[in-house]
Every structure is written in C-alpha cells, then in structure tokens.
Amino acid sequence: MKKEFICENITSNGDGHLCLGGQDVVTLAEKYGTPLYLMDEDRIRERINTFKGAVHNCLGDNGIIAYASKAASFKEMYRIMKSENVFIDVVSGGEIYTAANAGFPLEKALFHSNNKTDDDIAFAMDNGVGFFVVDNEEELFVIEREAGKRNITQKILLRITPGIDSHTFEAVSTGKVDSKFGSAIETGQAKAITKTALSRKNIALSGYHCHIGSQIFDTDVFCKAVRIMADFIADISNTIGYTPEILDMGGGFGVRYLPSEPIVDINKFISVIGENIKKVFKDLDIKLPTIIFEPGRSIVADAGMTVYTVGTVKKVPDFVNYVSVDGGMTDNVRYAMYKANYTLLVANKIDEICDMPASVVGRCCESGDIIQENVTVPASVKRGDIVACLTTGAYNYSMASNYNRIPRPPVVILNKGGSRIAVRRETFSDICSLDE
C-alpha cells in the first residue's frame, strides 16, 4: 500500500526510507551529516508559481507576489526569488545585505519592521530598496530626513492596523488595535500619518499595507480586513482626496503541519480574496489598486525538513519516553516558543508501526528544549536511527541560534534529483570567530 504523507513531495521507497522530492532522506543524512536542513527547490518554485498563477487569474497584472523572506533567508533563496521574478519583503539590514549580496534587484523589495533604526534606514536607501513600509510617524521623519540628504524621493507604503484579531497564536497575531505594528485606523493615527506622508516632499506615498497575522486558514478574516481597508481608503479619498496605487494585504496563509490540519488550496483561497477585493472596490467606486500578497511560510514551509540522528532513548516507566536527537531548540525553537505542531517520522523505519508514545527532545541544557511531545514512534527506535521533522522550511533556519555553542546545521537544497549546499555547516571555529 502506498503511504500518504502530509505533503505530496514526501514519499517513501522500497528500503522503507523516507524521501523528500524523491530523494532518500537516510542517504542524504549519510552524505551531509546531521542535523541537517533539507529544502526542496522544486517545491518552492511550484508554490511560487501557484501563488503567481492564482493572483494572475483574478487580478491580472494588478497582482504582485512578494516573498516574506524572514521565513527563510539566505543567498540562494534570494537567487530563487530573483529567477522567479517576484518581489521580496525584508525586515532588517542583515536581510537587505544578504539579498543585495545574492544579486537580488532591491527595487523589488519592501522594507518592513516596527522599529527601523537610523542606520537601517540609511543602509536600505543606499542599497536602493524600492519601498519602505512605514510603521509610525517617528520613522517617517527619519526617512524624510535621509531621503532629503540624498536628494531622492523615497516610495513608501503605510502600515495600517485594521483592528481585527486573526484568531491564531497570540504571538503571531498582528492586526489588533493594540498591536505593536502599524498605525491604527480606530485611533485616528492612520489618517494622521497619511496627511503627514502626503505633506513631505522627499516622500512618495504609494499606498497602504496591512498584515493580520499568521497561520490563517479562513478567507473570512482576509475579507474582513479587505472591507476595513477599503472603507478606510474610501474615507481618505473623500476627506483628503488621496487614492492609493497599491494595497498590500500581507501574508499569513495557513500551512499544514499535522495530518489532522486542512490543506489551504491557494488557488481557491486567493480567488475568494481577489474577487472580494474587486467587488468591494467596485461597490465603493474606487479605482482598484495594485494588490500585493506577501506569503512567507506558505512558500517554503513544506519544502523543508530537518533530519536528525537519534542519541539517547530514555524510558521513564509509567511517565514518558524520551527520544533525544542531535539538534533541538537551536535549530527549531518553535515548540519551545509557542508549542508549534510538527509531524515527526523515523526516516529509516517508515514501514514500521508507530506504537510507542514519546517526546522528541534536543540536546540543549534546557528542559523546554523539545521538538515535539506526544508523538508515536516505532518501539524499536534506537541510537543511530534517523528522525525527520517535517515542514520546517519556514522560521527554523531563520530562527536558529548558537545556544550552548552548538553549530547551526547546513541547508542542503534538493533540485530535480540532485542536491547542493546552500549554507554550509557551521564549524567550531565559526562559533569562535567573533571572540577576541
């Protein structure tokens, strides 16, 4: 019987091994060592093209995809985005530097962050970042000053807080009125910052941005945000006489981490939102702006997998079984941070029955260093087995740390049956490289 896994790019072979993008994960673990991040490039490109096709279907040339690069940021990712001809989001000088180094054309970058430092702002301008997504007035004044010094007109979007709760994890919900991100419509700050932006000569206001949260499985939340943003735009148009060229609706499209979670059909999802946008703007008799979507997780999450080697297997009778792996919160902090779900499989025993409950834990000196609790593994699991944590393409490598001076794993990209190192494994000497 053909086994089914949570994503089409995951299969198993005749050796009872797990495969990603058709390649044997156990063989890859032998070749590159563990812990190891794998990234299926074919899947990344497929996802980008699904998004591109979906926006094109409903918005024609009026729709743009911008990859939110904080989800997975390293040079090869920016090269892939360049070759796919999409925009990117960046949130720091480091991401701008990485993208620039990879040859990404930064006029297609949107620079986010609720607290851009003066240095960040200057650096972004010197690198020709296309759009600043301005969070607050304080930042606007620094951008005006720096643009003035350079005698340029900087294009911006204003980040607006629509005042809705996306009902996801508290830590990743960003659309509520008391969010640390953006200027709220409800408090009058969104209108005030619009007036300020329009009055500055070195600033060109291109439009508005909102981002309501992450892991959203319901188009209603987006449609609610569209309605609020469109009403706001209508109000601005009526009172100030300004209409935006661009409306950026952010990212946050849900990704399946467990078999029990739904699959978001991006074509349908974008179509519902896109048709809704067209209708709402038509009803309000406002010219349809260019619409940007900013998927991060949903481009890269299920292209990724983390591969570990099992070390100690510890059974605490009547309590819990611990399966320790050679990574942990240093390469995947998401369970420790907000109890994120993951599917784990013993990659070299894919045909064995999983009947032993276990907690898969890392090697860090921290009880909270857990990859996942309450999973089941084959009872035969032992030292030397290979464990795969699925769907780790987003917010894993990009959140990795050197806690306990543990070197970060390499990122190996799989493409059409081949593999290549995109980020090499950190060495002990890399870890000491900044120490005096």
Ligand SMILES: *Cc1c(COP(=O)(O)O)cnc(C)c1O
């Ligand atoms: C993080 C972020 C995104 C991407 O969110 P995902 O959940 O990864 O799709 C998009 N836009 C902004 C402004 C963000 O901060």
